[in-house]
Amino acid sequence: MSNFYWPFDKNFFILLNIAVGGSWGGQKGIDEGIFPKTMEIEWIRFYQCTSKAPVIDPPHSTTRVIGIRSSANGKFICAENGGNGPLIANHDTVSGWETFDLIILDGNNVALKSHANGKYVCAENSGDGPLIANRSQVSSWETFTFVNRGDGKVALVAVNGKYVCADNFGNSELVANRTSVDSWEAFDLVPHWFYRVDSF
Numbered sequence: 001m002s003n004f005y006w007p008f009d010k011n012f013f014i015l016l017n018i019a020v021g022g023s024w025g026g027q028k029g030i031d032e033g034i035f036p037k038t039m040e041i042e043w044i045r046f047y048q049c050t051s052k053a054p055v056i057d058p059p060h061s062t063t064r065v066i067g068i069r070s071s072a073n074g075k076f077i078c079a080e081n082g083g084n085g086p087l088i089a090n091h092d093t094v095s096g097w098e099t100f101d102l103i104i105l106d107g108n109n110v111a112l113k114s115h116a117n118g119k120y121v122c123a124e125n126s127g128d129g130p131l132i133a134n135r136s137q138v139s140s141w142e143t144f145t146f147v148n149r150g151d152g153k154v155a156l157v158a159v160n161g162k163y164v165c166a167d168n169f170g171n172s173e174l175v176a177n178r179t180s181v182d183s184w185e186a187f188d189l190v191p192h193w194f195y196r197v198d199s200f
Contacts, residue, residue: 062103062104063101063102063103063104064101064102064191065099065100065101065102065115065191065192066099066100066101066102066189066190066191066192067094067098067099067100067189067190067192068098068100068112068187068188068189068190069089069187069188069190070089070166070170070184070186070187071153071166071183071184071186071187071188072166072170072183072184072186073089073090073166073169073170073171075089075090075091075092075170076089076091076092076093076094076098077089077091077100077166077174077187078090078091078097078098078116079097079098079114079116079117079121079132079133080097082097082116082117083097083114083116083117083118083119083132083133083134084117084134085132086130086131086132086173086174087121087130087131087132087133087173087174088166088170088171088172088173088174089166089170089174090170090171094190094192096115096116097114097115097116099114099115099116100112100113100115100121101113101115102189103138105138105143108145108146109143109144109145110143110144110145110146111138111142111143111144112133112144113133114133116133117133117134119133119134119135119136120133120135120136120137120138120142121133121135121142121144122134122135122141122142123141123142123144123158123159123160123164123176124141126141126159126160127141127158127159127160127161127162127176127177128160128175128177129175130173130174130175131158131164131173131174131175131176140159141158141159143159144156144157144158144164145157147181149181149186152188152189153186153187153188154186154187154188154189155181155185155186155187156176156185156187157176158176159176160176162176162177162178162179163176163178163179163180163181163185164176164178164185164187165177165178165184165185166184166185166187167184169184170184
């Protein structure tokens, strides 16, 4: 069964090109006057088997670079102020502050390391405080359990046994204070390499 996941055990890049062939260039080769040409890409879709929870990518991978999109407002979670502020779902695109290492600890237990400051995301005050990337090592407050919600959605359970919530339609800091899951507690994990295919 592990061979089934083989394309996803390595990071891949997509190379796209415009091929010139046939008689377009004429009999004496390619007419340089036909260039430049452009290739426009409207969208690209990637598929992966979802028979397992979508958060655990390949069985042999322990770290994956991701963006986390909130179902509450469709925005990406950001480690505000370079990681010095609490996490909040308020950005439309992914760059350094919105990028995290998803580190698989065991089973569905994971840690999140922010690219904003290189620190681990913590459910402060044993889960009663907002999530913030301010820890140098992983312990119980920095460990989250991912729960597969179907349709590529996941929920995060913090040290206090409660679900992480993008409260107030994602306009408030992330905090683990919910006992059930709805849209405010559901997230998409978006592989960061997706954003490398955006323009040419």
